[in-house]
Amino acid sequence: MKIEIMSWVALSCLWLMFAGSAALKEGQCEVCVKVLDRFVNSLDEDVKKNQEKVEQELKNFCKKLKNKEERFCYYIGGLETSATNILRMISKPIGYHMPAEKLCTKLKEADGQICELKYDKEIDLASVNLKKLKVKDLKKILSNWGEDNACKGCAEKSDFIKVVEELMPKYAPEAAKKRKTEL
Numbered sequence: 001m002k003i004e005i006m007s008w009v010a011l012s013c014l015w016l017m018f019a020g021s022a023a024l025k026e027g028q029c030e031v032c033v034k035v036l037d038r039f040v041n042s043l044d045e046d047v048k049k050n051q052e053k054v055e056q057e058l059k060n061f062c063k064k065l066k067n068k069e070e071r072f073c074y075y076i077g078g079l080e081t082s083a084t085n086i087l088r089m090i091s092k093p094i095g096y097h098m099p100a101e102k103l104c105t106k107l108k109e110a111d112g113q114i115c116e117l118k119y120d121k122e123i124d125l126a127s128v129n130l131k132k133l134k135v136k137d138l139k140k141i142l143s144n145w146g147e148d149n150a151c152k153g154c155a156e157k158s159d160f161i162k163v164v165e166e167l168m169p170k171y172a173p174e175a176a177k178k179r180k181t182e183l
Helices: 002-022 030-042 051-063 067-076 088-095 100-110 135-144 157-171 173-182
Strands: none
Touching (some): 030 051, 030 067, 051 067, 051 088, 088 100, 135 157, 157 173
């Protein structure tokens, strides 16, 4: 009798441990959740019901993504260069209207890397001192603006700063205005 009770208690404790760890914590799988939310919201209801159409739409959706979101697509098989393909794990639950958080929990079980992706912190261009940024950060700003080639001949950090300041009114007009009023 005591052994049965102790084994029941042990099994209950194990179940609680694993059941509690399955849910996503705050900030976990942020890239997965945001990408899947945007993707699902972009689909028509008739497309959601067809797995093949969902997979094709996801591949098309992934072609437009950059940085961490593109890496997410690589992990799930949404890119042509992907080594694996777990699109079925996404397309089928979308047809059942499974929430993105729950879907990402399932994807996490299949490939833990998916939930390790986190967005880079946004740089507040209005208040940041560009001279204190690293060249890597300045390059990232240009890349986010789609201006990877704008600074091909840049050799010095000051060259990158100059290009960022020149392009800021085009890509971040509010930040450019605030910077001008502070000077």
